[in-house]
Amino acid sequence: MGAKRIAVISSSEFLSITKDRVAGYKEALKAHGIEANDDYIHYSFYSGMDFSEIEAIINKLFTLKQKPDAILTTSDKITTGVLKTLKRRGIKIPDDVALAGFSNTDIPELIDPPMTIVRQPSREMGEAAVNLLLQLIESKRPVKEFEKRMLSPELQVRASSMGKKKATRKTSK
Template identity: 65%
Template sequence: MKFEAVTIKDIAKALGLSTSTISRALRDSHEISAETKQLVLECAEKLNYKPNPIALSLKEKRSRSIGVVVCEIANSFFSQVINGIESIAYDRGYNVIVSQSHESYDREVVDLQFLSSRSVDGLIISLATETTDLSHIKALHDRGMPIVLFDRITEEINTHKVIVDNYRGAYDATEHLIKNGFKRIAALAGSEFLSITSERLAGYNDALKAHGLEYSKEYVQHCYYGGMVFSEVEEAVNKLLTLKKRPDAIITTSDKLTTGCLRTLKRRGISIPDEIGMIGFSNYDIAELVDPPLTVIRQPAEEMGKAATELLLQLVESKRPVKEFEKRVLTPELQVRASAIKR
């Protein structure tokens, strides 16, 4: 049986009134008596009537919905960002439609085509690993679609952006390891094309230099899919472990890389931190429950989602074209635990 939503025709039939009377009563028109309005509202509530969002969007020229594109909802960082997005959107009367790129350029293109065809009022986007051609996003932006970029951003599109201080997070993590006696510090990073990768590796590199340690290219391993493919992470970690001068510590630059690295080290029977110290960018709540508890750079993900939504709604609701844009930089937190302290 096909579901059919309650319409004003159903209310009109139930009350024996015309559809035009019902419509005017629901719009609180002065042409309709208070008694009739009350009757209509009570019937609408009883029948669980909801205004047709498509009809409303045609009338108001706004759908009161926003689209979000992330690589993967299962990633704890992005799920927390989405919580932040929804908390602001819901309070402001907007619905949220979430799509996943799974790090695929083609999927990202399809996701954005779908969301724009659904007449969303604006888009919040974190770029996929495979995305180097930005023409699909530029085309939407050039046609006036409000867009906010977060986390994985590009400077090629002039709009609001929300990021964390990736450089500072990686610098502080590297410096913490150095101060705790680790000298051969490796980095497990995502795709070289992503903004977060270059920023985090810059912080890692500068911290080494600041403490008189030499940067070694062989100590940096890139995982193109950022940990979504475990075999890729396992292979990268194993390369580090077979080096003549094996690293005595590893920094991982994303949630999935952190868990993948930890899993590989456990499989190899390597003791943390006795054989290898470890710090990772991670928002997983279980970080403090693993053995040993994991030192992490935690990002203010929910705050990032809230900030991105506030900036997007500024664009959506502005009555004049916005020409000045903001890059909002949030501060990550180094949460020190046993995995990065020599025993």
């Protein structure tokens, strides 16, 4: 949507899911000709459970000389902390900063403005996990190699990631 200074706030950097999501963030930036900037990459050791940690990250981002024009969050709890902090600071979405996150709930549709999300195929993930577990349980031999499956998420673009004029046009239809 035209953002060039895109920050990411993710869970602990020691988690494999965090590594995958941050790698995807960097790949997407590269694909759009944007160089990843370490000043815009932040990790929440407590995965958003400690609000003061998220507040400190947002405060740090918005004291940079080049403030982010978009933020990607990688969990609902982090998103909640980001929304709360932005509201407290009087930063408007999407007028001042675009926002997108990962979610499997319908709550992002209820936020004003409705939030852009990466929806994960949670039902398919659960089914695949149960099937793989059953295969392990029923196996007659010790399992030494484990299968890793990647399921495709769905990007649901909504007003939170659009510029002011675009969001106004989109929501007025």
